[in-house]
Structure formats: structure tokens, C-alpha cells
Amino acid sequence: MEWKGRRQSGNIEDQRGAGPRGGGNPFGRGGGFRLPGGGGMRRAGGGMSFGTLIFLVILYFVLKAMGIDMLQVLEGGGPANMPGFEQSDGSGAPQGTAEEEEMKAFMATVLAETEDTWNGIFQASGEQYEEPRLVLFSGSVRSACGFASSASGPFYCPGDRRVYLDMGFFDELAQKFEASGDFAQAYVLAHEVGHHVQNLIGVLPKFNEMRQRMSEAESNQMSVRVELQADCFAGIWGKYTEQKGLLERGDLEEALNAATQIGDDTLQKRMQGYVVPESFNHGTSEQRMRWFKRGFDSGKMSDCDTFSGGV
Structure with missing residues (x-):
């Protein structure tokens, strides 16, 4: 992805070093002197x-x-x-290795591109897009949705409208899940921003209300539809990024491979050797890849309706 030299978002909170690293109780008090x-x-x-x-x-x-x-x-x-102890650049934000700082700059650029995409889409519909904030953390973090460790992976919290990301996840994505490449990483962030879009248009509040009356199986089925729509929204962002001429050869394949590698069936087969379809809550590899590609090909939110008919 051609990203260097482009605008970086200012909607970033760098909390790296504020939580404990490695072992110990990840839900304990934050580290520091x-x-x-x-x-x-x-x-x-x-x-x-x-x-x-x-x-x-x-x-x-x-x-x-x-x-x-x-x-x-x-x-x-x-x-x-x-x-x-991580160093500071004088701005109050922790400063890691050169590789970590480049990754932070990349995430800030991808976030800015999602802002441009969704601001334009919302404005075209006469609406105003509220930009989310991206919280970078290490070890563990506290959000309006509670405590989470880096083992939880990237997540979006509708309570504070923030995306939370431990950038160490990308090492795991490449090494453990065999999904390397910068556009694979961009897809992960675009998916979480997709959840923010769902929150703004009322999908997440409705789902959270409904699942209180659902059985676990019903909740899992509805969760799959929510996740696949976020994948489709990530694909829409990919479409706008392609139109800007920012995609390089192989970028789309990187995103599709990432969607494949983190499908419920692929993950379960890798972790336990068999799959339990009724426990799926994100979608199969085929579904995740297909809905991302659908958003990428169309670029329209109306084509991301995962709640009508089959998925």
C-alpha cells in the first residue's frame, strides 16, 4: 500500500507502556514507576x-x-x-523502536484514510460522520467496555467509541495466522472502524438490545451477520483506497488471505482440529472473504445488508 507522505490522523491515543507486559495478571493495575x-x-x-x-x-x-x-x-x-521504560519524544506519547514508530505512522495513515472515506459517504447522505479514536496499548487496557488484554486482539468499544489495538497483534497475525502484509494489517483496522460505522447507524445498539433476549445459538448467528457487515464495510474502504491509486500489486490478495485465515472454521480447525459450526460468531473463511470482496467490488453500503436472507 502506498501510504508514506499521506495525511495521518490525529485521533490517536498512545497508551503503550501504561499497562503490564508479558506475564502476571493482565487485569491488574497498570505498570510504571x-x-x-x-x-x-x-x-x-x-x-x-x-x-x-x-x-x-x-x-x-x-x-x-x-x-x-x-x-x-x-x-x-x-x-x-x-x-x-519506553522513551518519549517530548509530546507525552511513548516512543518505541523505529519499527514500532513506523507501524504507528502506518496505522495513523490508514485511520486517516478511513476518515476520508466515511466522511464522504456520510456527507453524500446528508449525515455527519463522527470520527472514532484509535487507542494503542501494550499488555492490557481499560475501556468503557471493561479491561482487556492483548490476547483479546483488536476490538471496538461502542461505549466510548474507540478502537483498541495492541500492535503486537500484527506479529501474531503474520506468524501464527500466516496473514502478512501491510494491507492485511489495514484490513484489521478498517474492520474495527466498520463496527464504529455500525454503531453510528444503529446496528450495534439494536444488536446489543436484541441479544439480551436471545439464546446463545441465536446470539452467535446474529453476531456472524454483524461481523460480516463490518467486513463488507472494510471492503468499501478498500474500494475507495483503490480509487485513489494507493493499492499495490498483491494488496487485495493480502486482505482476502487475512479474512480467510481468521474465519471461525479455519481458526477452530487450527486450534482444536475440528469445527463446531453452532459456535461460530464471526463467520467462516469463505463468508468473510466473500463479504469483504462484495464491499470492495460495490463500494455501496446498501450492498452490505447481511441481515436480509442468507449470508
């Missing part, structure tokens, strides 16, 4: 003891010798030289 409070050696009147003051002075110079300036920490600078 915190000074102890509440306890400690204090006089009866609430003042600090002389011994504690001497200890803190010694601790300051020890840390200073290690390259850690506690005055900067207290002023919000952070323990810049301590391993395990």
Missing part, C-alpha cells in the same frame, strides 16, 4: 524523621550515580535510563 506513599517513617505530628531524610538524600545520590535523576522523575520526566 511510582513513588511510595502513605507509609514510611514519620513523626507523630506528621513530619518526616531525620533518619528518613538522611536515607532519602543517600538514595538520591545513589540513583544519580546510576544515571537516574529523581528530580526529573518528580517533574514528570520519567526514569529515562531505566530498562523497561
Whole structure:
């Protein structure tokens, strides 16, 4: 995908480093460097003891010798030289490796392209598109929909109208699910933005209301239709991106392969060796690929009606 040099969206919240990484309880408190409070050696009147003051002075110079300036920490600078802490570019956002920063720029560009696409579609219908925000996180994150770990994969929360993404998911997408390529990654984000569009036009609120009265099997069947429509909406974005001349040779195939690799039947067969169709809640590989291609070929929301007839 030809993306470098294009507009990047400002609707991004970078929360990488705010949650715990790796092992441990992913739903616990966020990581980070915190000074102890509440306890400690204090006089009866609430003042600090002389011994504690001497200890803190010694601790300051020890840390200073290690390259850690506690005055900067207290002023919000952070323990810049301590391993395990991401650096900042001065804007307040964490800064990772060059590869991570390029991925962030790519996601910001794809998000901007979805904004252009859906702003135009909504305006053509006399409506105003409310742009979602993209939250980048690592380890775990808290949303209006509750806590989630990176194991949950990318998701959209209708409660705060944000898309949540741990960019480490793309390594898993390429290595574990054999769906590599930048347009495969773009498809993932465009699919989640598709859920945002569904939220704006009333599909998600209606589904959330209905499934409270549904059995698990009925809810799964309806969920499949919701997910396939988001795939179709992602295809619409792909159509507009192609019309701009941004697609490169093989991009469409990357997206279709990603849709195939994350179909319910393919995932279940890979994970457990057999499939349980009644448990499908995203759609089969064939369905996901077909509905993305339908949106890509048509470019019209009216052709993404997954709720009428079969899917």
C-alpha cells in the first residue's frame, strides 16, 4: 500500500507502556514507576524523621550515580535510563523502536484514510460522520467496555467509541495466522472502524438490545451477520483506497488471505482440529472473504445488508 507522505490522523491515543507486559495478571493495575506513599517513617505530628531524610538524600545520590535523576522523575520526566521504560519524544506519547514508530505512522495513515472515506459517504447522505479514536496499548487496557488484554486482539468499544489495538497483534497475525502484509494489517483496522460505522447507524445498539433476549445459538448467528457487515464495510474502504491509486500489486490478495485465515472454521480447525459450526460468531473463511470482496467490488453500503436472507 502506498501510504508514506499521506495525511495521518490525529485521533490517536498512545497508551503503550501504561499497562503490564508479558506475564502476571493482565487485569491488574497498570505498570510504571511510582513513588511510595502513605507509609514510611514519620513523626507523630506528621513530619518526616531525620533518619528518613538522611536515607532519602543517600538514595538520591545513589540513583544519580546510576544515571537516574529523581528530580526529573518528580517533574514528570520519567526514569529515562531505566530498562523497561519506553522513551518519549517530548509530546507525552511513548516512543518505541523505529519499527514500532513506523507501524504507528502506518496505522495513523490508514485511520486517516478511513476518515476520508466515511466522511464522504456520510456527507453524500446528508449525515455527519463522527470520527472514532484509535487507542494503542501494550499488555492490557481499560475501556468503557471493561479491561482487556492483548490476547483479546483488536476490538471496538461502542461505549466510548474507540478502537483498541495492541500492535503486537500484527506479529501474531503474520506468524501464527500466516496473514502478512501491510494491507492485511489495514484490513484489521478498517474492520474495527466498520463496527464504529455500525454503531453510528444503529446496528450495534439494536444488536446489543436484541441479544439480551436471545439464546446463545441465536446470539452467535446474529453476531456472524454483524461481523460480516463490518467486513463488507472494510471492503468499501478498500474500494475507495483503490480509487485513489494507493493499492499495490498483491494488496487485495493480502486482505482476502487475512479474512480467510481468521474465519471461525479455519481458526477452530487450527486450534482444536475440528469445527463446531453452532459456535461460530464471526463467520467462516469463505463468508468473510466473500463479504469483504462484495464491499470492495460495490463500494455501496446498501450492498452490505447481511441481515436480509442468507449470508
